[in-house]
Amino acid sequence: MTEQLFALPANEKISSSISKSQQGQLDVLxxxxxxxxAALSLQGAHLLAWQPTGEQPVIWLSTATAFTPGTxxxxxxxxxxxWFGPAGKPSHGFARTSLWQLSAHSEDANGVALTLTLKDSxxxxxxxxxxxxxxAHFKLGAECSIELESQGxxxxxxxxxxxxxxxxxxxVAVSGLGESYIDKVxxxxxxxxxxxxxxDGQVDRVYTQPxxxxxxxxxxLNRTIIVENHHNSDVVSWNPGAELSVKMQDMADDSxxxxxxxxxxxxxxxxxxxxxxxARLAVTIKLRQGx
Numbered sequence: 001m002t003e004q005l006f007a008l009p010a011n012e013k014i015s016s017s018i019s020k021s022q023q024g025q026l027d028v029l030x031x032x033x034x035x036x037x038a039a040l041s042l043q044g045a046h047l048l049a050w051q052p053t054g055e056q057p058v059i060w061l062s063t064a065t066a067f068t069p070g071t072x073x074x075x076x077x078x079x080x081x082x083w084f085g086p087a088g089k090p091s092h093g094f095a096r097t098s099l100w101q102l103s104a105h106s107e108d109a110n111g112v113a114l115t116l117t118l119k120d121s122x123x124x125x126x127x128x129x130x131x132x133x134x135x136a137h138f139k140l141g142a143e144c145s146i147e148l149e150s151q152g153x154x155x156x157x158x159x160x161x162x163x164x165x166x167x168x169x170x171x172v173a174v175s176g177l178g179e180s181y182i183d184k185v186x187x188x189x190x191x192x193x194x195x196x197x198x199x200d201g202q203v204d205r206v207y208t209q210p211x212x213x214x215x216x217x218x219x220x221l222n223r224t225i226i227v228e229n230h231h232n233s234d235v236v237s238w239n240p241g242a243e244l245s246v247k248m249q250d251m252a253d254d255s256x257x258x259x260x261x262x263x264x265x266x267x268x269x270x271x272x273x274x275x276x277x278x279a280r281l282a283v284t285i286k287l288r289q290g291x
Contacts (some may be wrong), residue, residue, distance in 0.1 A: 001075075002049045002057045005039040006030060017107050018114075024067025029102065035111055035141045043069065044096040045116035045136035047077040050144045055287060058144070058225060060165040060259040065250045070097050074250040075163045075259070079136060079148060082128055082156040084267050092161070094127050095134060103135070111141025120152075130154045132273075147230075147282035150273045159236060159265035160283050162227070167220025169199045169239055169257050176211035177235055182268070199260070202241035208268045210235040216262060217291040224291055229264040230282035231271075236263040 008030055010019035017033045023041070028048065031038040038050040051057045061075035072078065072092070080092040090097065095118060104115040118134040125131075132152035139145040146160055166172050173196040183191045184204040191205070196217070214235060216225040229235060238261040240248065245256040264283040273279035 001061045001063045002039075002051070002059075005049055005061075006032070006037055014102075015105060015107060017112055018105060025069055026067045029114070031112055031140065033107070033112055033141070034109070036144075038112075038140050038144075040114070040116070040138070041067070041073060041076075042100055042102065042116070044073065044098065045079055045100040045118070046073050046096065047138070047144075047146065048073070049076070050140060050285070052142050052287060055223075056221060057165045058285065058287060060163040062251050062255060064252050064255075069099075072096055074248075077146060077163070078161040080159040080161050080265075081134065081148065081150070082130075082132075082154070082158065084157040084159050084265060087157060088128065090127075093158075094124055098124070100136070111139065113140075114138045144285040145282065147280060149278050149280050150271070151275075151278045152273050153275055155270040155272050156279065157265075157267050157270055158281050159263045159267065160281060161236075161261060161263045162283065162285070163259050163261050164216055164225050166216065166218050166258055166260050169260060171219050172260055173198050173217045174214060174237060174260070174262055175217065176214040177205075177207040177237065178209040178211060180207070180209050182206040182208065197237055199239050199241075202239065202244055204238045205236065206265070206267050207235045207237065208233070214262055216260060219291050222290060224288045225262075226286040226288060227262050227264070228284040228286070230284070231280045232264045232266055233269045234265040234267045236265045236267065237261060238263070 008021035012020040027042045039048040065074040078096045081095040100116040103117040135149040137147040214227040271279040
């Protein structure tokens with residue numbers, strides 16, 4: 001899927017590195033730079049792909065997802081805002097299915113910076129009665145940084161719902177998640193964990209005392225994905241497992257084997273934004289060879 005995005009014909013040249021293309025019915029920004037390649041959908045300010053030059057894809061994207069207006073994209077880094085999960089409708093909020101605008105961009109020898117912006121409208125106020133300005137700031141190069149900045153007077157929950165490409169879910173281990181978690185598979189039961197998280201079946205957990213840095217250790221691809229969390233209260237980890245995966249129309253039956261979600265989140269507490277102090281949620285993603 002990643003190579004398909006990078007092969008899209010350019011409909012508009014925005015800069016020497018950035019082009020606007022179309023995948024399905026959605027506008028996509030395709031970025032080709034000496035240091036990396038990446039792609040973002042304007043729907044959702046949704047990072048679809050990022051990989052440093054010479055490396056395999058870091059971000060997982062479903063081959064079965066629909067690229068149609070108003071339909072959430074499966075994979076990438078969805079922005080869940082102004083609520084996470086089923087706290088409102090649609091699930092995970094409206095930001096990920098709304099059309100954002102490219103409001104700023106720059107580039108140099110080290111990478112590309114972009115800002116995508118979403119503002120309240122009559123449609124959003126029917127779902128959530130607040131005025132807001134939401135910025136998604138991307139700094140892309142040999143590392144990938146995403147910062148969500150929300151301006152206005154309100155409280156929210158949110159997540160940068162990152163899907164990562166892995167070799168085999170049964171061999172992956174995630175460290176730095178902390179001990180305490182809420183188990184959404186077991187209807188919100190509290191759980192305790194010792195050591196790294198490993199995967200055997202469906203996992204859906206909100207870790208409420210995570211460390212600032214998580215490591216996704218992948219012996220099959222012989223690499224470690226480093227996830228640095230900023231301004232968060234929680235980290236969510238999810239994999240649907242075999243049974244749920246076959247029921248999901250936007251995932252291939254066996255695709256759960258090559259993805260894992262480690263999500264920078266503000267779920268167990270609300271983020272408070274005021275007119276003078278925007279709320280922020282951010283993640284930095286790095287790649288290291290070896291486990």
